[in-house]
Amino acid sequence: MKYIGIDVGGTNLKAGLVDESGLILATHSMKVGQVDDPDSLAWTLVSLTQDLCRSAGVTLDQVASVGVGVPGTVEVRSGTVLYTCNLSMKNVPLRKLFHRYLATPFYLENDANCAALAEYFVGAGRGSKRFITVTLGTGIGGGIIHNGKIFHGANGMAGEVGHMSIVYGGEPCPCGRRGCWERYASANALKRMTAQAVAEHPDSILGAVVAENGGHVSGRSAFDAMRRGDRVGRAVCEQYIDYLAAGIINLVNIFQPDTLAIGGGVSNEDDAYLLQPLRRRVEKESIPCSRDKMTKIVKAELGNRAGIIGAAFLGKNKRV
Ligand SMILES: [Zn+2]
Structure with missing residues (x-):
């Protein structure tokens, strides 16, 4: 069919x-x-x-x-x-x-x-039984698959992972809360943090990376600057990964999926700069379990x- x-x-x-x-x-x-x-x-x-x-x-x-x-x-x-x-x-x-x-x-x-x-049927979640996707875009989208079915909650509205608060009393969010994860770890949040770092350190390599890109701040700018040895770019990336890890660790502790896939443009960053440090943070901070039972953190495969x-x-x- x-x-x-x-x-x-x-x-x-x-x-x-x-x-x-x-x-x-x-x-x-x-x-x-x-x-x-x-x-x-x-x-x-x-x-x-x-x-x-x-x-x-x-x-x-x-x-x-x-x-x-x-x-x-x-x-x-x-x-x-x-x-x-x-x-x-x-x-x-x-x-x-x-x-x-x-x-x-x-x-x-x-x-x-x-x-x-x-992703569950034909992408990064193939063969998974308990699977979560987190998509980093304007906000953070989430989907939870439990025993092969979408987990809806009682009213169909479950899975809004972007609106878990990770900073109590933090940044206001259009949903009405403060400190929502997507205000800190979406692609838009990364761009905002990058733009702020450029404004504070216009003479940094990060400033040059953005200038070379016609003044346009992208989700790659800070990572590119870090690759060129910039401490300002590195600080933005480390802060961003801290925020990203905070929400991922919450999800792992609550759901313990066998696989968690990260999608959106930011997820295309080299594994050495994004997924590997993220995996180290999750391993260190989530509730300890044996290595073979730990959530596998992978890149989403299907893109748009x-x-x-x-x-x-x-x-x-x-x-x-
Ligand atoms: Zn929110």
Whole structure:
């Protein structure tokens, strides 16, 4: 069977036709800005489904399910979008609206959970039974797989790892709390810390790295400066890894997954500079256990394909 996965991002709706092995056979995308009410969203999902079938030369009855991942809160059982920041729509009964046009089984899920499911089936979590993904981006997304299923909590909202507080009374977060992990360990937080270090030490190698990049601070700037022997760059990286480790160690102590995968642009950094120091910190500070039972900390493998593949596999997850 084939599966369709649709990733509703901040700018684009990205849809893909996926086979059992997670291979994306065809893709289509369109701007989210063109969708302005619940019915047009449902119709857009239907037309993306039909376009994908047409371009891949498959019929609708070869498609086991359509899955959709959205950034925000969803009610999985009824297929309802409760809240999503990028579409300014609330309480949209998306499955019901979709089924007005097509009878294909339809699943809805939070996008970070989709990414975790994709990595679990065909990425860094293959063979894992208890698996967590942490995606470092604008914020920090998280997905928890327990015994082969997405862990939803009582109300479908579990897995918001970015909003665990690691600094009591710390930086304010849009969620209303202070000191949330994503305010310290997201890619955006790393850029903010880097920009602040450049402002304080404009004559450092880090300052030169940023100047060579047209004044643009990236998630790589501090790591590049550290590679060139800069103590300012090194201090930023060490601080960042401290913050990252704080949240990872919390997750390991609470869930003890067999594997924890880190995704997002920052995770592409050389292992020697990111994953290895992180593993040392986790080993030193998490609750002691024998080496063969320790959580394996690895890089996520699917990059930005995880959203489509995970949404597509929502239907597969129901069948296994
Ligand atoms: Zn927060």
